[in-house]
Amino acid sequence: MRELALRLATARKGVRRVVNGIEYRVDSRCRHRFAPGYEAAGAGFLCKRIAPGAVVYNVGANVGVLTVQLARWSGPRGRVLAFEPNPYATCLLKRNLRLNGLDSQVEIVGVAxxxxxxxxxxxxxxxxxxxxxxRANPLLPKTEAVRVPVTTLDRFWGSRQVKPDWIVMDIEGWEVAALRGGRELLSATEVGVVLELHPDAWSWCGDSRADLER
Incomplete structure (x- = not known):
């Protein structure tokens, strides 16, 4: 009942959260994801390097904890393309962007x-x-299998011609495959890449550290 009451009370303006020193309004259902020091080391690295007007590919945006920060750092002249295939996460991502007035600066791309x-x-x-x-993440007690569209960085870049200044990626073990699908983009342009590695999941995808280092 308390959660329902909070959701109703904050339906219009969301819940106030401060993440890495920046204030946001977020949907109450995902407020705990917006921790004050969320990925502080990575955020500190990125905020010093993402210049106003930068174009950022946020691959694995989830509900937007990092997406909203990337949008603030790149400023109103910047652009963030938030790749998120999970339909449940996308619903919350859309709302969090609207609550912060970032829905025109951030484009949600609903593909893996x-x-x-x-x-x-x-x-x-x-x-x-x-x-x-x-394969399901063993850390999750219950999962649902959903079919989602998938593309490559090269295919997306080739069709849209939106050159990223930065690629920020966290996709739970599929990062080696994603980089393999972006070889043309990564070799043809100067782009900074920041990714979270999940080596425990690489074997499930048929990948290894050797594949990452190629």
Whole structure:
């Protein structure tokens, strides 16, 4: 009942959260994701390097904890493309962007990024950020298999011609496949890449550290 009451009371303006020194309004259902020091080391690195007007690919945006920060750092002249295939997370991501007036600066791209084009099975647990491709994350007690569209960084870049200054990626083990699908983009342009590695999941996708280092 308390959660329902909070959701109703904050339906219009959301809940106030301060993340890495920046204030946001967020949907009450995901307020605990917006921790005060969320990924502080990574955020500190990025905020010093993402210049006003930068274009950022946020691959694995989830509900937008990092997305809203990337949008603030790149400023009103910047652009963030938030790739998120989980339909449950996308609903909250849209709302969090609206609550912060960032829905015109951030474009949500509802696809997974990998090394192929088509569709793939994503094992989700609501909007939880630990959803994984190919096999369910053992840290999630209950998951649902959903089919989602997948494309490559090269295909997306080739079709849209939106050159990123930065690629920020956290996709729970599929990062090697995503980089493999972006070889043309990464070799043809100067782009900074920041990614979270999940080596425990690489074998599920048929990848290894050697594949990452190629």
């Amino acid at each position: 990024i990998g090394d192929t084009v088509g569709d793939v099975t994503l094992h989700v647990s609501g909007a939880n950020g630990m959803a994984r491709v190919m």
